[in-house]
Amino acid sequence: xxxxxxxxxxxxxxxxxxxxxxxxxxxxxxxxxxxxxxxxxxxxxxxxxxxxxxxxxxxxxxxxxxxxxxxxxxxxxxxxxxxxxxxxxxxxxxxxxxxxxxxxxxxxxxxxxxxxxxxxxxxxxxxxxxxxxxxxxxxxxxxxxxxxxxxxxxxxxxxxxxxxxxxxxxxxxxxxxxxxxxxxxxxxxxxxxxxxxxxxxxxxxxxxxxxxxxxxxxxxxxxxxxxxxxxxxxxxxxxxxxxxxxxxxxxxxxxxxxxxxxxxxxxxxxxxxxxxxxxxxxxxxxxxxxxxxxxxxxxxxxxxxxxxxxxxxxxxxxxxxxxxxxxxxxxxxx
Numbered sequence: 001x002x003x004x005x006x007x008x009x010x011x012x013x014x015x016x017x018x019x020x021x022x023x024x025x026x027x028x029x030x031x032x033x034x035x036x037x038x039x040x041x042x043x044x045x046x047x048x049x050x051x052x053x054x055x056x057x058x059x060x061x062x063x064x065x066x067x068x069x070x071x072x073x074x075x076x077x078x079x080x081x082x083x084x085x086x087x088x089x090x091x092x093x094x095x096x097x098x099x100x101x102x103x104x105x106x107x108x109x110x111x112x113x114x115x116x117x118x119x120x121x122x123x124x125x126x127x128x129x130x131x132x133x134x135x136x137x138x139x140x141x142x143x144x145x146x147x148x149x150x151x152x153x154x155x156x157x158x159x160x161x162x163x164x165x166x167x168x169x170x171x172x173x174x175x176x177x178x179x180x181x182x183x184x185x186x187x188x189x190x191x192x193x194x195x196x197x198x199x200x201x202x203x204x205x206x207x208x209x210x211x212x213x214x215x216x217x218x219x220x221x222x223x224x225x226x227x228x229x230x231x232x233x234x235x236x237x238x239x240x241x242x243x244x245x246x247x248x249x250x251x252x253x254x255x256x257x258x259x260x261x262x263x264x265x266x267x268x269x270x271x272x273x274x275x276x277x278x279x280x281x282x283x284x285x286x287x288x289x290x291x292x293x294x295x296x297x298x299x300x301x302x303x304x305x306x307x308x309x310x311x312x313x314x315x316x317x318x319x320x321x322x323x324x325x326x327x328x329x330x331x332x333x334x
């Protein structure tokens with residue numbers, strides 16, 4: 001199996017390094033100093049054990065890499081629409097595209113059961129660029145539970161988590177999902193297959209839609225936000241609104257809202273990825289976490305006033321902080 005990781009940043013680089021170390025045929029798409037360091041000295045993963053150093057094929061030009069069997073897209077969501085057209089040289093007739101990104105994916109309503117099937121999401125795929133360039137029939141969902149960061153070009157520190165949950169949009173346990181899970185597991189990572197990948201997507205999004213943007217507005221770490229009664233109440237209201245939207249789409253949450261908030265507190269004094277991006281003046285994943293909930297609320301006739309308010313404030317905060325609205329580059333990672 002020939003695998004490409006498009007966006008070899010903090011998460012994509014970690015995934016690609018583990019796959020390459022296990023002997024998989026891996027190509028990485030990266031950019032800038034990160035790319036140059038990988039080419040010159042290899043990709044280094046720092047963690048609890050000895051540093052892992054691998055030297056996979058790495059380029060910023062997908063045409064050099066050519067068609068692959070599987071493409072993991074591990075970009076920040078703001079970069080994905082513009083990157084979709086760049087992916088075309090990687091796509092053969094049977095290439096599978098695994099969306100290892102935050103928020104609701106662009107293909108979310110492909111083969112969705114019932115009346116919502118075929119809906120498009122303008123907030124995460126403006127102009128249908130991903131839907132049209134990649135094609136939803138290629139898509140396999142992936143919910144990532146990994147904490148890592150690029151500490152220097154070509155060097156990634158992995159903090160915790162190694163789970164990549166996979167699932168088909170139609171709920172089948174397909175041969176292609178089994179093959180992707182097998183090669184991922186052979187690299188020492190967890191890759192369970194779920195029949196209801198949309199539920200997995202919403203469970204992760206449920207907390208992210210509140211605490212990521214609130215962290216941008218407050219500058220606070222997770223445990224501090226949860227322990228502040230007023231901030232917790234705002235998050236609680238946002239999550240109730242998100243829950244109403246999700247349930248209208250057929251999602252059943254296996255845990256209570258309070259349990260989900262308590263799980264956030266247990267992560268501790270951790271800065272959210274969105275706050276880290278704000279501090280580094282990178283594009284924020286506002287639309288994939290907030291805009292999409294607001295968009296769906298309007299489509300479904302469900303009021304989301306707190307989500308809408310925090311969405312507007314977070315957009316303004318990003319502008320005032322000098323974060324670009326859209327990152328059209330590649331290799332930034334999730």
